[in-house]
Amino acid sequence: MKQLSVLLVVSVMLAFTSCTNSVSEPGEVDLEAVGQQLQLLHQNTEKIITEADGSELVCPRTINEDGSLRVVPGGDWTSGFYSGTLWYMYEMSGDESWKKKAITYTEMLEKEQYNGSNHDVGFRMYCSYGNALRLTKNEAYIPILVQSAKTLIARYYEEVGCIRSWNFDEQVWQCPVIIDNMMNLELLFWASEQTGNPVYKDIAISHALTTIKHQFRDDYSTVHVVDYDTITGEVRQKNTHQGYADESSWARGQAWGLYGYTMTYRFTKDQRFLEQAEHIADFLLNNPALPEDGIPYWDFNDPGIPEVPRDVSAAAIITSALYELSTFSDEGESYKLAADRILMNTWSLYRSMKGENFGFILDHSVGNMPDGSEIDVPINYADYYFMEALYRSKKF
Ligand code: GLY
Numbered sequence: 001m002k003q004l005s006v007l008l009v010v011s012v013m014l015a016f017t018s019c020t021n022s023v024s025e026p027g028e029v030d031l032e033a034v035g036q037q038l039q040l041l042h043q044n045t046e047k048i049i050t051e052a053d054g055s056e057l058v059c060p061r062t063i064n065e066d067g068s069l070r071v072v073p074g075g076d077w078t079s080g081f082y083s084g085t086l087w088y089m090y091e092m093s094g095d096e097s098w099k100k101k102a103i104t105y106t107e108m109l110e111k112e113q114y115n116g117s118n119h120d121v122g123f124r125m126y127c128s129y130g131n132a133l134r135l136t137k138n139e140a141y142i143p144i145l146v147q148s149a150k151t152l153i154a155r156y157y158e159e160v161g162c163i164r165s166w167n168f169d170e171q172v173w174q175c176p177v178i179i180d181n182m183m184n185l186e187l188l189f190w191a192s193e194q195t196g197n198p199v200y201k202d203i204a205i206s207h208a209l210t211t212i213k214h215q216f217r218d219d220y221s222t223v224h225v226v227d228y229d230t231i232t233g234e235v236r237q238k239n240t241h242q243g244y245a246d247e248s249s250w251a252r253g254q255a256w257g258l259y260g261y262t263m264t265y266r267f268t269k270d271q272r273f274l275e276q277a278e279h280i281a282d283f284l285l286n287n288p289a290l291p292e293d294g295i296p297y298w299d300f301n302d303p304g305i306p307e308v309p310r311d312v313s314a315a316a317i318i319t320s321a322l323y324e325l326s327t328f329s330d331e332g333e334s335y336k337l338a339a340d341r342i343l344m345n346t347w348s349l350y351r352s353m354k355g356e357n358f359g360f361i362l363d364h365s366v367g368n369m370p371d372g373s374e375i376d377v378p379i380n381y382a383d384y385y386f387m388e389a390l391y392r393s394k395k396f
Pocket of ligand 1: 077180252361367
């Protein structure tokens with residue numbers, strides 16, 4: 001770990017000579033500059049929502065191939081990230097105008113509390129309403145979040161011990177569980193603490209333990225999709241959906257795993273989850289395929305490395321997770337140093353140019369490479385986890 005930190009210091013210097021955002025200067029994240037980008041994103045988003053009157057668009061997601069801004073409806077899996085980003089902007093700036101915007105974009109998602117079409121209700125509702133409740137203490141948000149948790153646990157398969165992630169491709173999968181699903185457990189842990197009903201937490205712990213058992217390889221890299229038999233609970237197959245290959249390590253999947261087990265330890269204080277998070281962190285940070293600046297290629301096993309895109313969204317999730325892990329782990333100091341380096345490099349080298357990219361903060365994420373969509377573009381969840389990481393960098 002210490003060696004890694006030294007490497008990353010050197011890498012910052014090397015990276016400035018070689019990377020994408022050549023006019024950027026190294027240094028601290030400039031919150032005022034972030035605010036200017038978000039102001040632009042707000043104007044562009046409002047324009048599209050106004051023009052598409054009645055279409056239920058609620059959240060800027062990315063930039064389309066034709067160069068236009070993509071704004072998505074509440075049912076999109078990413079619909080909670082924009083309001084979540086606005087909440088962090090409000091929290092860090094103290095500027096009430098961000099709070100007003102955050103409330104507006106949060107409350108546009110109210111009906112998603114009943115949307116059980118996939119596991120993403122956790123992403124949609126906890127990044128939006130979860131932050132809204134945390135920062136406003138508005139009790140009207142509590143039943144909405146509790147209903148969201150009920151919607152999520154309706155997807156739990158007792159025999160399997162997991163929440164089913166997806167319903168599509170039913171001819172291929174019976175009960176597909178993706179590593180991303182670890183993120184949705186935060187809503188469940190919160191719901192048990194809020195209501196005093198252990199059912200949500202029990203399901204979350206079962207999901208996390210089953211996922212340790214079946215979703216990780218010996219080196220603590222993670223499979224993207226594990227499909228279970230709904231009757232027997234046996235593993236039917238292990239695949240990828242967004243990674244390079246079934247056996248490869250898709251960067252954002254590793255990031256979801258790291259964040260998910262760190263968060264699960266926060267709520268449970270169960271040593272097994274802390275150890276899992278530490279193992280995943282070590283897999284990531286000591287990986288020979290991790291570039292010197294700490295921003296991963298989209299998949300650790302793409303044979304085209306180094307001529308393939310980075311995934312800044314994975315870097316942002318990893319950074320935020322490492323800050324939290326640093327508060328729990330005996331290796332905390334080295335995790336924090338790594339998080340500081342990646343945060344600085346993300347800002348210095350991969351941010352959008354001022355006034356560009358419709359106002360998204362960061363550039364250079366990959367959504368779904370096998371599908372050929374959202375490659376090397378800004379994406380809202382990169383911005384959300386970057387803002388969370390920035391907040392945590394000051395808090396922890
Ligand atoms: N949860 C979907 C993704 O990470 O792309």
